[in-house]
Amino acid sequence: MVCGLSGTVLVGNLERSARRAARWLVERTPVRGIRDWGIKFSLWPVHFTTACCGAEFAAASAPRFDAERFGFLPFVGPRQCNLMLIEGTLTRKMAEAAVWVYEQMPEPKFVMSMGACAIDGGIFWNSYNIVRPKDILPVEVFVPGCPPRPEAVARSIIMLQKRIERGESVGLRV
Amino acid sequence: MASGSEVGEVAAPIEGALSGISSELSVRGEVVSIRVRPEDLREAAERLLRLGFDHVKAVTAIDRPGEGIIEVVYHASSYGNPGLTGIIAELRTSVPRDDPRVPTLTEIWPSALYQEREQWEMLGVIFEGHPELERLLLPEDFGGPPPLRKDFKIPTEGINA
Amino acid sequence: MGGVEEVGGRGGRNPVVSLWGHLKAVGTGLKYLIAVPRMTVKYPDEVIELPDGYRGMLIYHQDLCISCGLCATICPANAIKMYLPSGGGGGEGGGEKPETPPKRHPGIDYARCIFCGFCVDICPTGALEHSKVHDAAYERVEDMLYRPEEFAAGPPTVEFERPPKRLRPVMDERRGISYEPVG
């Protein structure tokens, strides 16, 4: 993506052919299965709270619902994470940051939208300052609710895991 | 239950403190409403501060296109003076809508700093002398009229699909 | 304020006090490591039974509906809209017909719904009701729009790989929340 390898030791055609070779290798059956299994149980959402659903997201990570059971570990930097959870309304100012953060994440990466605001604006649908995440990011799973219950967040994690397992996830294709 | 003194008892000293400034006083619940002219705003605020109203709770600008004015309302009260904590002094003034300029009160009430900035951004009221009148909440590239003006329309939907 | 008052007392940086503090902290950690039970609900295997009156996704009884439109009027997020019957082509924008239009029925867009429950509370006939479903997730935004027919078919069902244990939370003096199996 944007923060790619150009200008570094690996440039030009070498980079492209290396990537092609890597992709060819990854697409073989056993490798692919292992990779998908690893990704499925190691979804690390980047620590990027866009709005108030972050409170329920935190509750989903907290002891009562404990999302870490799924290998879901909120982590600090975009470079180490592979999942972006849009936690509520994306304002115009935040949307810019969201795209930045998304581009900083290494592939394969996934996007989930949490809360009505992150789907169609929710109660803020007619605000002049919001952006619908699906317009700017490849969102795969939508969780309704305002805010969604922590169970719904867990449900969405399971849904994403299933998508990865079935190879449907767009995050795996880029 | 020390609920501060009653509003009526405070209205009189306020009236006294504001003598010499053309002002209209009215009492509404816990609120003593004082309407002054824009040029008297600073003087009135200073006198209220001397009386013990030491902080601003809210700075509100109201767009009234029908009358061609923007009202600027300060709600001030007191932390330090136990007799005044239950009272809110509502200092209000009106400025023309096409050239809304009021003097800033940040030197008198530093607590108005961010709210004046917000009202400048949202309604285009220029607080003259404000130290940092710049974007607060909106994105840098925000265009169009100040969004809380009535002529800034946002979509609405009916009940039918 | 009991213990907290003592804590707040500035003990300075007395090494002995500090050491005692360290020991207390580690001891408390050990206590929880060994003795205090977990409070986690293992969600897909265990499901919390929601209380009566929980504001979950909606159930729509079309037979009771009188098409008054109050639900759509009160909806703060404009998630409920009145739809023409689908045979009459009640598509985008709701084309106004010169003859008397057929009755409209509510449909809901969960992409906007905020689960405030105002629609249920204002429905004069009880045609709207809360279900206890509140853990659905969708892969497509379009699936979240329920037109009257789909709306009347009931709330979305969620599938579990293994049949979940249903648990009712009960307050517990020692553990905070404990869970009782239901049914």
Added chain:
Amino acid sequence: MSGAGSGERTLELLIGPQHPASGHMRLVAEVDGDVVVRLRPDIGYVHRTVEKIAETKTYLQTIPLIERPPLADTANHNLGYVMAVERLLGVEAPPRAQWLRTLLAEMNRIHSHLYGLGIHGIMLGSSTAFMWAFGDREIMIEMAKRLTGARITYSYMIPGGVRRDLPPGFAEEMEKALRYLERRLPDYDRIFFSNPVTRARLEGVGVLTREDAIRLGVVGPNLRASGVAYDVRRARPYAAYPELDFQVVTRSEGDSMARMLVRVGEIRESIRMIRQILARMPDGPILAERYAKMIPPKWRDYVRETGRIKFPAILASLRPPKGAEAVSRVEAARGEAVFYLVSDGGPRPYRMRMVTPSLRNVVLFSHLTRGCRVADIPAIYGSLDYFPPEADR
């Protein structure tokens, strides 16, 4: 390094909006070595234009709207807004409704403070403090869920009363929950509040003097930690507060530790208050007579049996008199929230001004962090219990 220009001593750190300790905002810190020279908060990342949207929604529809910005503290803001609407309309909620409102407000205060303490914990690196606080927050959320039917966005108070009565067995369950919380607080104390590391990090850090607190118009626990005993519940009591016995928790040090401990003290006071409320709750209706009599007759039995109000249709289009104005203030968990409503006689607010506690505390960022160390930024930030969506609205 891009920020360290030629010959400059300072480095500009952009903390946020994607940063583990920035929340939904950006802090622009100018640092000289490990010392912060200047810190400027860049807010607005969660500005959702509540005040503008309120002008397109009816008075009732605005209730969920004003609940979203202060998401961890919905009940208190809901109460403040509803009080303002009631003043516009000249309605008063019946006593039982007032007590129920106070009950939910205090429950919300507990879980909001736990939220703040948990976030403060994670900012200092104590994941256990975060997990415990967020776990115990669930206790109050669970109880509130039984009362209101939602986890945190209650929309429980409506003009003229509340939507639901106490469910059966609520008081007994609540007593257990409160005892549990009381048992837990000493453990929090041992592992977090009086942990020597926490104390080393917080004591004497970010000191706010009494004079500055007043001058800057700081609110809530941050104000009371600097020795100003201002609390709206005492200064201008509302709902059932005039009849409750509680202390205004204050401390004199004004540092980050004091701010944290004031919150802990307030949790204890809220526990006391909830006990009093449940013991002394008056009987009676929960919706003002003016609206209760408009509930359709076929629902009267339902309302009596379930304790859940069915809205009369008039609530969908409340019209206060033209030109009416109302100001209300409540002591929300994070501090004083002020609502200012202006009516033009229509069903929608002409102007809704919502001044949240966090908006009034923004000023502290640049004030308290001058000369502190980089590591103190999260320590001070956490101690303010600042919630960006609440400030940005």
Added chain:
Amino acid sequence: MGALGWILGLLLSPWVFVPLIYPGLVSAFAVLLFIIWFERKLAAKVQRRFGPYYVLRHLGGATQLVADLIRYLFAEPIIPEEADALAFVMGPALLFGLTLLPVVAIPVSGTFYAIRSDVSLLIVLALLTLGAAMTLIIGWAGNNKFSLIGGLREGFLSMAYEIPLFVAALSMAAAYGTLDLVDMVEVQAETAWGVALNPLAAFVFLVISFLATSRFPFEISEAESELVMGPFTEYSGIMYGLTMGASYLKYYVLCLLFSIMFLGGWEPVPPQLAAVPFGPGVVVFAKALALMALGVFLRAVYPRYRVDQAIRLAWHYLLPLSVASVFVSMGAAWLGLTGA
């Protein structure tokens, strides 16, 4: 015998076995995969939850770190455009390798070791300090302000902790009268464990091993709430995995050293293991692992210190204490407790 036997023989020769299998690469990897999972489980238990679970439901998610590792392997390795590519790429590998290097001088048993030297303690300590320099380079290479600050913090801290670390370790050398780790274990077998002989040195060494490896409450150079990931902010994929592993690895080495210096090393050897040449190493391993469990448990207890506080702690308290521990050792030797 044939080729298989020859390979086996080669593997079992100390020169290959020690760096490659135990205490080297293979066991180090196993420890990493286990201890990070264990850390998460311990913290989760204190925090009243489960931690990793569904990845291997019946064993408490024991393969969680395998999944994380696989994900790291397949994640795109990003090299920021403005980074110093060579240092950026080489950094993690070198850091990992250098951190593992000291194990060559750590004996597995009285007869099984790669290097036996009169000064093997000094060799281990000297090799241990290389990692911190690598962290500085990594912090600089990322061209990110946070990683730069993190790297500098690591530099300051390493200056602060290395002297007390050396002094505390050398005080034990004074007590045992040798710098040879094998001899140290033998002295302990004859007299008493080092932790009893000189508890002060043991305490200082333990605290410094937390400080030197970013364990709580000294998780300072990569303090997430201040510096995102400190020096490692810009790393993704397996390069990040290596950097994260390196701090655990350093802790592993320090714990091995601690159990040899203070906990009697491989003594007492269970008779079943005595016959195998590297059998006694299992005891050291078990002791080190128990010690690591203690260190990772502290994550559940502590917030983190500020960098200046940690540095002050090292200079103001640990350094004098480590000097005092020299006198304790001298006293113990004078009393004849050490047999030296």
